Amino acid sequence: MNEIKINDNIIAYDTVATERCSVKINDQLYIEDKVYPRYFIGETTMTFFDFYRADCPNVQETDYHLSETFQQIIGRFPHTNQQKIMVNENKYSMKHVPIYVTGKDYIVAQIKQEAYPEFKEKFKKIQSLVPVLEEDTVSITGYKRKRLFLDGTYGSRVLLEEKIGQNVHPIQDKLEYVNELYSFAHYSYAAMVQFLPEYEINTYDQFHEAYGKFVYSFTVTKNGQTIPLLWPDYLYHKPENHLEFGLLANTKEPRYQLFDHWETNEIVKIDILAEGFEDVQFETHLKQPMSFPPKLSKSEYTFGEVICLSLDPRLVKELAEEKADFELFKTKKTSENGYSLAFELEDERLLLPSAQFEKPGRFQLRITSESFGQLLFLFMIKQEG
Known part of the structure; x- marks a missing residue:
């Protein structure tokens, strides 16, 4: 008779149903009717690829490698939640990720260890592993957990029990999604998340302590595809009191190409995860796409030069009619x-013409259209010589 030990229980098993082994685990495995854990819960460290794989199946592992530019920015603006996020060999990893394994999967993996090497390897890395019996599920702490499957992959974050959703701080109704930009610097689309005015979160330090330092994940979903943003695709920095993000334009990186094209009123969802807080989601409808990306002829002009901005002719018409x-x-x-x-x-x-300005300096030109949204252009005027 084949037997395995789970916690302090010895459980018999067989490949077919027998009088003793009558409880079906799967088509090839039956065990005797004994109590075994419903779940094993704990936490682990995983790469961003593993963390996002279930929700972002189109994103490849190489897409998470940090470019040289990103590495330089991170050197100046490191991720503010280093309790959760770490950088190793130019890749991000997520620490203290709550996970679970079903009791049935654990039994299968224990009996057929050679068939599930990736599961075995990842299971060994689980920290603070706790078995949870059926009657103990009401005492599960924490929030959403990712399931470790037999093939070694992780599922989407889920609540194991509905009441667990009460274990986090509510935050959604305190935040607002503002300042959408359909052209800004190197970005094809950008926006901000901040506290509603009545909460008086007016400084960087206030935002950092109230929410920012707990944020560890930011994703954008468009046309059924979810893409993860990597710090500094999203970030907050002094002296600002908000979280901002942008999708880079004119790049071959697949993560950003979702915003190369869009349809009028296409829905975009923003999801933000923060340790100890409920998940936050915003939904927006995109403005009408322009026939080509607006662009300044250059970013620096000599005093007296003409500033030239290429624009969709429909937007030029709005300016001519002073509708924007x-x-x-x-x-x-x-x-x-x-x-x-x-x-x-x-x-x-x-x-x-730049000659009409009183003196050189840095300037921002903003055009806001009901049809095409808000566009923001940054340029500098320098003194000749």
């Missing part, structure tokens, strides 16, 4: 109505 908002920011707090400036409109261009 048009602003020039000299600093973050001082702006000027763009329509009060000297400018010319051509079929696909906005021309703005």
